[in-house]
Amino acid sequence: xxxxxxxxxxxxxxxxxxxxxxxxxxxxxxxxxxxxxxxxxxxxxxxxxxxxxxxxxxxxxxxxxxxxxxxxxxxxxxxxxxxxxxxxxxxxxxxxxxxxxxxxxxxxxxxxxxxxxxxxxxxxxxxxxxxxxxxxxxxxxxxxxxxxxxxxxxxxxxxxxxxxxxxxxxxxxxxxxxxxxxxxxxxxxxxxxxxxxxxxxxxxxxxxxxxxxxxxxxxxxxxx
Numbered sequence: 001x002x003x004x005x006x007x008x009x010x011x012x013x014x015x016x017x018x019x020x021x022x023x024x025x026x027x028x029x030x031x032x033x034x035x036x037x038x039x040x041x042x043x044x045x046x047x048x049x050x051x052x053x054x055x056x057x058x059x060x061x062x063x064x065x066x067x068x069x070x071x072x073x074x075x076x077x078x079x080x081x082x083x084x085x086x087x088x089x090x091x092x093x094x095x096x097x098x099x100x101x102x103x104x105x106x107x108x109x110x111x112x113x114x115x116x117x118x119x120x121x122x123x124x125x126x127x128x129x130x131x132x133x134x135x136x137x138x139x140x141x142x143x144x145x146x147x148x149x150x151x152x153x154x155x156x157x158x159x160x161x162x163x164x165x166x167x168x169x170x171x172x173x174x175x176x177x178x179x180x181x182x183x184x185x186x187x188x189x190x191x192x193x194x195x196x197x198x199x200x201x202x203x204x205x206x207x208x209x210x211x212x213x214x215x216x217x218x219x220x221x222x223x224x
Contacts, residue, residue: 014133019090020129021127022086022087022126024123028119030102032119032180034115036105036178037180038184039175040119040181040185041163041166045173046061046170049064049175052174061091061092065088069088071143075146076145079142079146080139083134084136084139120191123188127188128195128199129199132201163185
């Protein structure tokens with residue numbers, strides 16, 4: 001097989017992982033939202049902004065992602081890639097579509113917990129596929145990494161502080177905050193690392209746990 005053909009297949013595989021990751025990010029958002037017991041930390045902020053602006057959740061994610069992407073163009077454009085644009089252009093519209101198509105919300109706590117756990121699992125797959133594609137950092141991830149490099153704390157600590165800030169601001173704005181938020185914060189990272197190991201990305205999984213490299217941090221950029 002010619003080297004060019006091998007490279008073409010590898011690139012096609014990376015794009016397929018990226019597209020699959022974007023679709024699963026949207027599906028995870030649907031599951032968290034329909035569980036009605038809390039979104040992932042970043043999406044708590046998005047749901048809060050959505051409530052204030054009286055616009056749909058997916059539309060909010062497009063709006064915020066676009067603003068952050070514009071900021072990255074001036075601050076740190078080297079982090080921008082195809083995956084960055086795909087996150088902004090793909091997740092929001094798909095989330096709006098999924099919310100229209102799937103309107104069921106479980107009434108009991110068992111159903112709500114199962115929905116949230118399913119969201120964690122899908123979210124873990126989404127992050128692993130997205131990082132495995134290695135086609136660019138999501139805009140919110142990019143901005144967070146840019147700021148963390150200028151902060152007197154480690155990336156892991158900065159990520160925790162960032163998530164806490166998103167939850168506080170989003171909660172104050174009326175965002176979807178609850179036990180599901182805690183589940184997402186604690187379990188999504190391990191779920192992502194487990195999937196990355198299944199993909200044979202042992203090195204990426206280890207670095208994601210440590211937060212050592214920009215594109216392998218497992219930051220919660222589902223929507224931005």
